[in-house]
Amino acid sequence: xxxxxxxxxxxxxxxxxxxxxxxxxxxxxxxxxxxxxxxxxxxxxxxxxxxxxxxxxxxxxxxxxxxxxxxxxxxxxxxxxxxxxxxxxxxxxxxxxxxxxxxxxxxxxxxxxxxxxxxxxxxxxxxxxxxxxxxxxxxxxxxxxxxxxxxxxxxxxxxxxxxxxxxxxxxxxxxxxxxxxxxxxxxxxxxxxxxxxxxxxxxxxxxxxxxxxxxxxxxxxxxxxxxxxxxxxxxxxxxxxxxxxxxxxxxxxxxxxxxxxxxxxxxxxxxxxxxxxxxxxxxxxxxxxxxxxxxxxxxxxxxxxxxxxxxxxxxxxxxxxxxxxxxxxxxxxxxxxxxxxxxxxxxxxxxxxxxxxxxxxxxxxxxxxxxxxxxxxxxxxxxxxxxxxxxxxxxxxxxxxxxxxxxxxxxxxxxxxxxxxxxxxxxxxxxxxxxxxxxxxxxxxxxxxxxxxxxxxxxxxxxxxxxxxxxxxxxxxxxx
Amino acid sequence: xxxxxxxxxxxxxxxxxxxxxxxxxxxxxxxxxxxxxxxxxxxxxxxxxxxxxxxxxxxxxxxxxxxxxxxxxxxxxxxxxxxxxxxxxxxxxxxxxxxxxxxxxxxxxxxxxxxxxxxxxxxxxxxxxxxxxxxxxxxxxxxxxxxxxxxxxxxxxxxxxxxxxxxxxxxxxxxxxxxxxxxxxxxxxxxxxxxxxxxxxxxxx
Numbered sequence: 001x002x003x004x005x006x007x008x009x010x011x012x013x014x015x016x017x018x019x020x021x022x023x024x025x026x027x028x029x030x031x032x033x034x035x036x037x038x039x040x041x042x043x044x045x046x047x048x049x050x051x052x053x054x055x056x057x058x059x060x061x062x063x064x065x066x067x068x069x070x071x072x073x074x075x076x077x078x079x080x081x082x083x084x085x086x087x088x089x090x091x092x093x094x095x096x097x098x099x100x101x102x103x104x105x106x107x108x109x110x111x112x113x114x115x116x117x118x119x120x121x122x123x124x125x126x127x128x129x130x131x132x133x134x135x136x137x138x139x140x141x142x143x144x145x146x147x148x149x150x151x152x153x154x155x156x157x158x159x160x161x162x163x164x165x166x167x168x169x170x171x172x173x174x175x176x177x178x179x180x181x182x183x184x185x186x187x188x189x190x191x192x193x194x195x196x197x198x199x200x201x202x203x204x205x206x207x208x209x210x211x212x213x214x215x216x217x218x219x220x221x222x223x224x225x226x227x228x229x230x231x232x233x234x235x236x237x238x239x240x241x242x243x244x245x246x247x248x249x250x251x252x253x254x255x256x257x258x259x260x261x262x263x264x265x266x267x268x269x270x271x272x273x274x275x276x277x278x279x280x281x282x283x284x285x286x287x288x289x290x291x292x293x294x295x296x297x298x299x300x301x302x303x304x305x306x307x308x309x310x311x312x313x314x315x316x317x318x319x320x321x322x323x324x325x326x327x328x329x330x331x332x333x334x335x336x337x338x339x340x341x342x343x344x345x346x347x348x349x350x351x352x353x354x355x356x357x358x359x360x361x362x363x364x365x366x367x368x369x370x371x372x373x374x375x376x377x378x379x380x381x382x383x384x385x386x387x388x389x390x391x392x393x394x395x396x397x398x399x400x401x402x403x404x405x406x407x408x409x410x411x412x413x414x415x416x417x418x419x420x421x422x423x424x425x426x427x428x429x430x431x432x433x434x435x436x437x438x439x440x441x442x443x444x445x446x447x448x449x450x451x452x453x454x455x456x457x458x459x460x461x462x463x464x465x466x467x468x469x470x471x472x473x474x475x476x477x478x479x480x
Numbered sequence: 481x482x483x484x485x486x487x488x489x490x491x492x493x494x495x496x497x498x499x500x501x502x503x504x505x506x507x508x509x510x511x512x513x514x515x516x517x518x519x520x521x522x523x524x525x526x527x528x529x530x531x532x533x534x535x536x537x538x539x540x541x542x543x544x545x546x547x548x549x550x551x552x553x554x555x556x557x558x559x560x561x562x563x564x565x566x567x568x569x570x571x572x573x574x575x576x577x578x579x580x581x582x583x584x585x586x587x588x589x590x591x592x593x594x595x596x597x598x599x600x601x602x603x604x605x606x607x608x609x610x611x612x613x614x615x616x617x618x619x620x621x622x623x624x625x626x627x628x629x630x631x632x633x634x635x636x637x638x639x640x641x642x643x644x645x646x647x648x649x650x651x652x653x654x655x656x657x658x659x660x661x662x663x664x665x666x667x668x669x670x671x672x673x674x675x676x677x678x679x680x681x682x683x684x685x
Contacts, residue, residue: 006629009630013630020637024640027644065630066627066629066630067627069628069630069631070630105648107644107647107648110644111641111644111645111648114637114640114641114644117637118637121634129628129631130630130631130634133631133634133635133638134634136638137634137637137638137641140638140641140642140645141641141645143645144641144644144645144648144649147649148648148649150649159649175583179590183590203589203590204590204591207586207589207590208590
C-alpha cells in the first residue's frame, strides 16, 4: 500500500483510532493514579466516545480503506452512531452504580472503549478477516466485563459461560469462513458476491454460509443460539448488562446485514430460509419464555431475544425496505433498552440493588415519574401505538409483507401479542399492587438517560422521524 | 525426487498422526504434552516439505518453544485427578464423536458435492508468486505490513485486551506485604544501620 493510500485509509478509520488510542491513554492514567481515578476515567471515556462520534459525523470522509477491508458507507455511519450512543450511555449509567456498590474499577470504561472499537470494526468490516477480528475484539472485552465482579459467583459464572459459548461460536464462524474462502478464493464480501453470482451455488459455499450465520446468530442471541443470554444478563453487573443489551447487538446486527446482503446477495434465497427460521424461533421463544420470569434482568434477556427476532424479519425481506426496517428497529430498540436499564439501575433500596419484578410493586405511588417512564418503555417494547416501538415493528412487518413473507409478519404480530402479556404484567405491578418499600432517589445521570430516551420513545420521535428515516433510507440504499 | 519426498511425507505424517493419538491416549499428562511436542515437530516437517519454511520455523519456535512448554508448566503445577478426568472424558465421548462425524460428513459433502470455482488458484485474494522467485518471509512481509496492516494492528489490539483482561481478573493488591525498597536500602548508612554497644566481659546483653 502506498503511503498516500494509507493516509486516506487512516482518515476513514479515524474514529476507531481515537477510541483505541484514547483507551490506551486512559488505561495509563488509571495505572498511575490507581483505583481512585475511576470516576475521572469514566468521565474522560465518555468524552472520548463523544469526540469519536463528532469526528465520525463531521470530519470523516466516506470511502473504502485498507484495500477494501474497511468500509465506511452511509450504512456503517448510521450503525456506528448508534453503537457510540449505546456505549456512551452505558458508561454514563455506571457512575452511580460504581459509587454505591464500591465497584471502583477504572478498567471498566477502558474495556468498554476497546469493545466499542471492536464493534466499530465489525460495522465497517469489508471482508471475513476484518469481520472476525472485530468480533473477537468486541467479545473478548465483554467476556472480561461480564466477569469483572470477580468476588461474585454469579458474575464469574456469567463471564465463563459467555466465554466458553462465545469461543464455540467463534469456532463455527471460522469454520464457515474457511469454507467460504475455499470455495470462492476471496475474503472480501463484494468479491465473494461476484464469484457466487458467476459460479452459482455450490454445496460448500452454502455450508460455509450457514456456519457463519450460526456464529453471528450467537452474537445477536437469536434462537437456537440464545442459551447464554439469560444467565449472562442476570449474572453480569447491571451496568454491564445495560451495555451488553445495547451496542453489541447493534454491531452484530449490522455485521449480519452486511454479510448477508452484501456478501451473499446472489444466494439470498438460501440465507433467507435461515433468517426466516431463526427470526420465527426467536420471536416465539422470546415471547413465551419471558412469561415465567421473576427477575427483571432475565426478563430483559428474553425480551431482547424476541426483539432480535423482530429485527430479523426486516432482514428476511432482503431488500431496501427491509434493511431500512432493520435500521429503524435497531434505533428504537436501543432507545427502549437504555431507558429500561436506566430504571433497572435505579432499583435500589438502602440495603442494595434489587432486581425482582415484585420489587416494583406500587411504584406509581412511591415514585410516579419512574413508574410513568417505565410504563412508556414497557408499552413501547410491546409495540403499542403511538409509541416508537410500534413504528419499528410496523416498518419491519410491512417490509416482510411487501416481500411476500406474509406468514412471517403474521407470526411476528402474534408473538407481539403474547409479549404484550408480560410487559403489561410489569405495568400492572407498578400501578395496581400494594406499594413495596420505596427506592432511594434516582441518580442524576440515570434520570438524564431516562428522560432523554423516554421523550424520544414518545413523543420526540414523531418530530425527528423525518431525518432519521431519510438517513436510514440512504443507509439501506448502500447495498442495492 | 518425488519418491524421496513421498517417503519423508509418509514418515512425518505417520509420526504426526501417531503422536496426536498418543496425546489423547497417554495415561500420564506429562507424556501427553511430550507427544504434543512430537506432533508439532512432525507437522513442522510437513510444512517444510510443502515449501512453507517460515511457518515450519514459527511452529517450532512458538508452539514447541512457548506454548507446549507452558502446557508442561500447567500440567505439572496443577494437581490433576486423572481418574476423574477420564470419567468425564468418557461421558462426553459419544457426544463429541457425533459432532465430529457431522462435521466430517459436511466437509466430505461440501468438498465432493460442490464444484470448486474453476480458476480458483488464479483468482485467490492475494496469490503468492512461485516459491523459486520469492522466499516465504519475503512474501509474508510484502503484504503483512501493507495490505494487511489493519489486521495486524487489530490482532495486536486483541492481545492488548487479553492482557488487560487477565490483569483485571486476577490481580489483587494485598495489604501488608513486605516489599523490597532499594532506595531505602541504599540510603542506609552506618549511623542508621549499626548500633554499637559496649558489652562488659562475662555478661550478656
